[in-house]
Amino acid sequence: MFDIKWIRENAEAFDRGLKNRGMDPASAQAIALDDERRAILGKLQDAQARRNAASKEIGKAKAQKDEDTAQALMAEVADLKGVISTGEDDERRVDQTIETLLAALPNTPLDDVPVGADENDNALVRTVGEPPKFDFAPKEHFELGEALGLMDFETASKISGARFVVLKGALARLERALGQFMLDVHTTENGYTEVNPPLLVRDQAAYGTANLPKFAEDLFQTKEGFWLIPTAEISLTNLVRESILDESDLPKRFTACTPCFRSEAGSAGRDVRGMIRQHQFAKVEMVSITTADKGIAEHERMTAAAEDILTRLGLAFRTMLLCTGDMGFASQKTYDIEVWLPGQDAYREISSCSVCGEFQSRRMSARYRPSEGKGVHHLTTLNGSGLAVGRTLIAVLENYQQADGSIVIPEVLRPYMGGLEQIEAPAT
């Protein structure tokens, strides 16, 4: 959500941001509406001031038994009533129009974000680790999992339909191990507080992170009106909604491992096989709440925390700086981390870390009191996956597969697997 004052003072930057995202400029319309609002407000306030003054005089006149004066003043106030009532209606209407306009506009990309149309214009930031070499043709994760008899799409579809999976035995445990490992690293080494948040949220929470009103079709909704979270970003970021924090309490860092639910409307035909794109998946989310001047540093820190998980798992990856056309709605700047998948012979997204500036906090009314100076300011919010657990499982299977179909367990996960060193080859 934009601040209309900021748009007034930075109309050019605002329109450039929209243009870079492939949208039409909107500053002229927004400012015109705001001009209208100010004009209405001026008239309304004059009328209200006169009414307030007259009402006081009426009180005085009545106290002095000056009935004539009181009657005259009352007539005047009666006239003002219509002006005030119309003014209030007009103001509400214009406010609503402005709100609707602004709520549908995406955040302004930072200056160092490459301008581009789609993922082909993303910039490579770094490549870390070497893709493993195989002396056989590496399989895709679903081939491996199904051969092990521990990954069952058929049964899942009987229960829930397409885009669901049943994991069993060592694979079910591997998913749990991955989530635990990630949480342990983030809580003990990266300063994040573990949270077990609600998975069903209200309109206002989803609006706060800007999943609503524009992206309702991507979400599942219960018949009572709750939204199933598509990411714990919603729950964790809204932890600070409608509050005023002290700057000395910042930054706040939250992490959670939760199921995520996505309708995947509009992605029909994409990644139809396997666990890459599911209606339900586990993800460890990181959310940081800080001040505007610390946002960029926090963004780098968060991205490093996500990358560190991959490094420890011995998985090769590359980090991309998303271009303007590929960035999320609320983001000012986003890094995607892509893990190497031998079975697909490709890098695939496994984490996305974004800094959102004040875009979400304005929607949530989340503010802080600066240690120096006065007033309150909006917080800066960041979110990132650290990591998508389901896709990490895929990466482990494909990168650690052996010729016989067995899977070596990465060292760091073994304590979480009861010491298990590998998932045995399928019986032949």
Next chain:
RNA sequence: GGAGAGAUGGCUGAGUGGUCGAAAGCACCGGAUUCGAAAUCCGGCGUACGGGCAACCGUACCGGGGGUUCGAAUCCCCCUCUCUCCGCCA
């Protein structure tokens, strides 16, 4: 599912028609006192919008919307949310 209570400033909490943007306490800020600190005392301390170079002025805001009234935190209606008790359930 049934019954009831409530929503006031950063927090707690008074306030049932004008003198209320709102008592008091806490928290916070400044000062006095002290070698320093605690305690104590004095003073300050809401948000948003509009106008003004500024000091400052105006308007709105006591959950949201509507109504009554010359005038509403206060009375009436609707909505939203929160809590309590009973029942049911993990």
